[in-house]
Amino acid sequence: MAEFTVNFAIETLGSLLVQETKLLRSVKKEVESIKRELEIIRSFLRDADTRAIAEEEGESNGGVVSTWAKQVREEAYHIEDVIDEYIFNEAKHHEHDGKGLTVFLHKMCCFMNEIKVRHGISSEIKDIKSSLVDIQRRAEHYNLRHIDQGDVVPHDSQVGSFFIQDAEVVGIESTIDQLIGLAVSGTSNRSVVGLVGKGGLGKTTLAGKIYKNDTVKKHFDCQAWITVGKECTKMDILRKTIQEFDRVTGFTHGEMDKMEENDMLTALDRQLKDKCYIVVFDDVWKTDFWGYIEYALIENNKGSRIILTTRNRGIVDLIPFVNVHRLQPLPSDKAFELFCRKAFGPQGCCSPNLEKISHDILKKCGGLPLAIVAVGGLLSNKNKVAFEWKKLLDNLGSQLGSNSHLKDCNKVLLEGYYGLPHHLKSCLLYFGFFPESYSINCARLIRLWIAEGFVPYSKRRTSEQLLKNS
Known part of the structure; x- marks a missing residue:
């Protein structure tokens, strides 16, 4: 999150350097130097954000990276304050432009004050530069990676969505049946299905229900599920695909870390040349994804199928002859049905005194199954009284980062932000x-x-x- 603050400071410094011609020469050099330091620090922040989230979830100890990011953010705020003070004093200096002895004396007084102010600002800028050098040195000490392009997000494989029980699937039953029919019948050509929708709509759940269906399992010679995520490279995807098919076809390969791309393509061709296969690529982010796999997965006229899930419609638009299924939020009746199952148990019976507050809570969930399941599960452990539920409704936003029941919702929000x-x-x-x-x-x-x-x-x-x- 500190990246936004640093970006704003960099843009402000850049604007000041372009527009302000009256900076003291020594100060101007220092401002340019600070801008360069911030640009270097920004390249560490993406990795720092990843590490900070891991610290919050207890996957690493100490909180040192979170502290480092906080220091970066505070220094960026300090820079903004100094710039604001400089601009304010410049405006005061030009406030009494005009002629006459009184104006002249006033301008001389302002001039003397301005020298003091500029000297103070110059001193503060030097202190900022020194602090930034220390911050950059600590980033290297904590082994933060220097990332110039793209964001790195800790990927949640959403294993829970893959193994969700049939009783908890609401609102997508007809879509599941439709896609299963599409997978096991129709053209003998290799075909692609794209499941598109924002985070929390149930793309992974839907793909998992197709993948694990008994009819699908019997129809295809081999299956593979590859969780892609935002940080996956082309070589990562090829390697994961080979490993998954190795597991189900019985092929074995040596050390894949030493394999070149052509070796991997040859291995996949050998694995799949006479197979009717289905492969799911879950959570695709990169627009050039189809270029990664188009020639890796052989077209052998065996009726093979490729399914991918993504938040980005632009990814599937680049795939020829793709069947696109865009997931929508649950309608209010289905959302209420799912909520009742999670909050009140399998029978899903909501007491009249909680019905209105339940609908108010559902409005906050926006028809997202992930949010409904999370909030419903949280309420299942609370007393069934309107006062308790109203208290949760009023504080739902603040509980996203602290309540373990809502951790998955928080991850989805973070991934959306970083995307x-x-x-x-x-x-x-x-x-x-x-x-x-x-x-x-x-x-x-x-x-x-x-x-x-x-x-x-x-x-x-x-x-x-x-x-x-x-």
């Missing part, structure tokens, strides 16, 4: 300024985003058009 381009991350975090459940006018919100500088300038399109196309 956004930089300027949209800023836009999303801006919602933190508004109270919970506050109604925000869309046009006003866009103007606020533009005023904050969250939207990049373009000669060809307005800021509003840039936001709509993001």
Whole structure:
């Protein structure tokens, strides 16, 4: 999260260097140096965010990386304060432009004060630079990786979604039957099914139900499930695919770490050339994914099937002749049915005194099965009284980061945040300024985003058009 603060500081420094011609020469050099230091530190932040999340979940000890990211954020705020003070004093200096003895004497007084202020700012800038050097040195000490391109997110394989019980599947039963029919019948050509939708809609659950279906298992000679995630490279995907098919076909390979790409393609060709196979690629992020596997998985006219799940419709749009199934939030009746099963047990009977508050809670869940299951499970252990449930409803946002029942929801939100381009991350975090459940006018919100500088300038399109196309 500190990356947003650092990015804003870098942009502010860049704007100051471009627009302000009256910086003291020594200060200008220091500002340029600070900007360069921040750009280097920013490249460590993506890895730091990954490590910090792992620390919060208890996967590593000490919290040193979280502390480091906090120090970076505080230094970025300090930079903003110094810049604001400098700009404020510059504005005061030009406030009394004009002629006359009084104006002249006032300007001389301001000039003397300005020298003191600039000297103080110069001293603060030197202190900032020294702090940033120390921060960068500590990043290297903690073995944070230098990442220039892309974000790294700790990937949640969503194993729980894969093994979800049939009794908890609500609202996608007909889709499951439709996709099973598509998998076991139809064309003998290799075909691709893309399951598309935002995090928490049940893409992994749906793919898992198809993959584990008895009819599907009997129809195909071999199956493979590959969890992709955002950090997977082409070689990672090929290696995982070979290993999965090795497990079910009986083929064995040597040390795959030493295999070149052509060796891997040859191995997959040998594994699958006479097989009717089905393979699921779960949680695909990269737009060039199809280029990774198009020639790796042989087209042998055996009726093979490829299923992929993704949040990004643009990924499946690049695949020829793909069958796209876009998952939607559960309608209110299905959402209530699933909620009742989780909150009240298999019979799913909601008492009349809790019905209204239950629907209010469901509005917060937005039809997302993951959120409904998580909140319903949390409420199943609470007293069935409206006061207790109202208290949870009022504090639902604050409990996302602290309650173990809601940990999966928090992970989905984090993955969605890290998947956004930089300027949209800023836009999303801006919602933190508004109270919970506050109604925000869309046009006003866009103007606020533009005023904050969250939207990049373009000669060809307005800021509003840039936001709509993001």
